[in-house]
Amino acid sequence: GAVVSQHPSRVICKSGTSVKIECRSLDFQATTMFWYRQFPKQSLMLMATSNEGSKATYEQGVEKDKFLINHASLTLSTLTVTSAHPEDSSFYICSARGGGLSSGNTIYFGEGSWLTVV
Amino acid sequence: AQKITQTQPGMFVQEKEAVTLDCTYDTSDPSYGLFWYKQPSSGEMIFLIYQGSYDQQNATEGRYSLNFQKARKSANLVISASQLGDSAMYFCAMRGSRGYQKVTFGTGTKLQVIP
DSSP: OOEEEEEEEEEOOOOOOEEEEEEEEEESSOSSEEEEOOOSSOEEEEEEEETTTTEEEEOOOOOTTEEEEEEETEEEEEEEOOOOOOGGGGEEEEEEHHHOOTTTTEEOOOEEEEEEEE | OOOEEEOEOOOOOOETSEEOOOOEEEOOOSSSEEEEEEOOOOOEEEEEEEEEESSSSEEEETTTTEEEEETEEEEEEOOOOOOOGGGEEEEEEEEEEEETOOOEEOEEEEEEEEO
């Protein structure tokens, strides 16, 4: 079963509104989670590294004030797209490193979230 | 800086045949991990196989095997006995050993299995 859960899987919002996407690690603690964005038929692009209890580390070119990341607990990270515009429409996916010795090398991904801004 | 290169944008393979998906990488990290993921049209990322840079043997997971050639900096994925359900995008990725150990992805290879 899934070890990283992402919600919602699909969301449609009006231009100018904000939308929040949640990423939860199931049955393990993830001090670090990663948020990616994927445009159609392209690779995943890392947006930011989410760190529990501290500020996220953003990749170059990613607007911190537009893509707010909060890592409030060891099992939850949220990505909020503020004042969304149609060009923000994309597939957003989170990941977390597996917990425990047997799976510590594995990076697990959430199911992804399709965002459509109309 | 890390870089992953997948030179095959698309591949075709006959059902039940084996196929090799190419991946080369570049990094200055002393140790690193290499991954392969499968992404069907639904968008989810499915973990297939992992290879550590210091692992002595090539990783295998069922029909998947990773042909790791450290000197050539290549980590090709071999899928044996292809099935129709293997049709998907395949991404090679690398995790460094420094900092937050972020994962860098290649551009992907679209595999289509022909009946």
